Amino acid sequence: NAGVTQTPKFRVLKTGQSMTLLCAQDMNHEYMYWYRQDPGMGLRLIHYSVGEGTTAKGEVPDGYNVSRLKKQNFLLGLESAAPSQTSVYFCASSYTAGVSNQPQHFGDGTRLSIL
Amino acid sequence: KQEVTQIPAALSVPEGENLVLNCSFTDSAIYNLQWFRQDPGKGLTSLLLIQSSQREQTSGRLNASLDKSSGRSTLYIAASQPGDSATYLCAVGTGANNLFFGTGTRLTVIP
Numbered sequence: 001n002a003g004v005t006q007t008p009k010f011r012v013l014k015t016g017q018s019m020t021l022l023c024a025q026d027m028n029h030e031y032m033y034w035y036r037q038d039p040g041m042g043l044r045l046i047h048y049s050v051g052e053g054t055t056a057k058g059e060v061p062d063g064y065n066v067s068r069l070k071k072q073n074f075l076l077g078l079e080s081a082a083p084s085q086t087s088v089y090f091c092a093s094s095y096t097a098g099v100s101n102q103p104q105h106f107g108d109g110t111r112l113s114i115l
Numbered sequence: 116k117q118e119v120t121q122i123p124a125a126l127s128v129p130e131g132e133n134l135v136l137n138c139s140f141t142d143s144a145i146y147n148l149q150w151f152r153q154d155p156g157k158g159l160t161s162l163l164l165i166q167s168s169q170r171e172q173t174s175g176r177l178n179a180s181l182d183k184s185s186g187r188s189t190l191y192i193a194a195s196q197p198g199d200s201a202t203y204l205c206a207v208g209t210g211a212n213n214l215f216f217g218t219g220t221r222l223t224v225i226p
Contacts (some may be wrong), residue, residue, distance in 0.1 A: 106158040
């Protein structure tokens with residue numbers, strides 16, 4: 001009963017390095033999301049996907065790229081990491097959006113520090 | 116832009132007390148409202164989802180209400196237990212793909 005799985009769980013990067021965060025869901029959900037959570041702020045949407053091969057920008061997309069090559073996977077990339085991207089990153093998925101009774105299911109998060 | 120506020124930011128209560136957590140939002144044009152629980156170092160667990168056409172939802176000792184016209188929701192926890200200690204997040208769904216979160220209420224239930 002895996003649900004939403006995020007890898008890695010922790011990572012430390014140096015400024016300017018690149019990395020990719022992986023999100024995998026086994027619930028056959030169409031919609032997937034990437035959020036960041038910072039102290040004193042609510043979770044904010046970075047990018048989302050409404051299906052395989054599609055992506056779109058959320059509230060705070062700058063400095064990130066995403067890809068959804070397979071329905072079950074959603075990748076978040078940092079091309080040139082900056083200290084401002086130090087955060088906890090959460091992936092979520094749902095069957096659909098715009099249908100009011102479908103909750104989002106969340107992974108356990110990736111804690112990323114940029115030095 | 117939708118703004119979601121949760122008050123109080125932190126709350127401590129003795130075990131057994133009933134308590135209410137508050138959430139307010141600025142735009143009443145919502146699809147739904149979700150309450151989540153977040154344990155330290157963990158992800159979010161969905162507790163209750165209230166559709167925009169509903170007034171309340173119940174699950175066990177939890178009851179969530181929604182008043183769209185006033186932009187408010189409450190989460191009522193009955194007979195609190197130490198295991199209820201966590202951060203509770205309110206999130207408003209305002210469109211096909213946007214979920215706006217409050218900053219949460221950190222609850223501590225003292226044995």
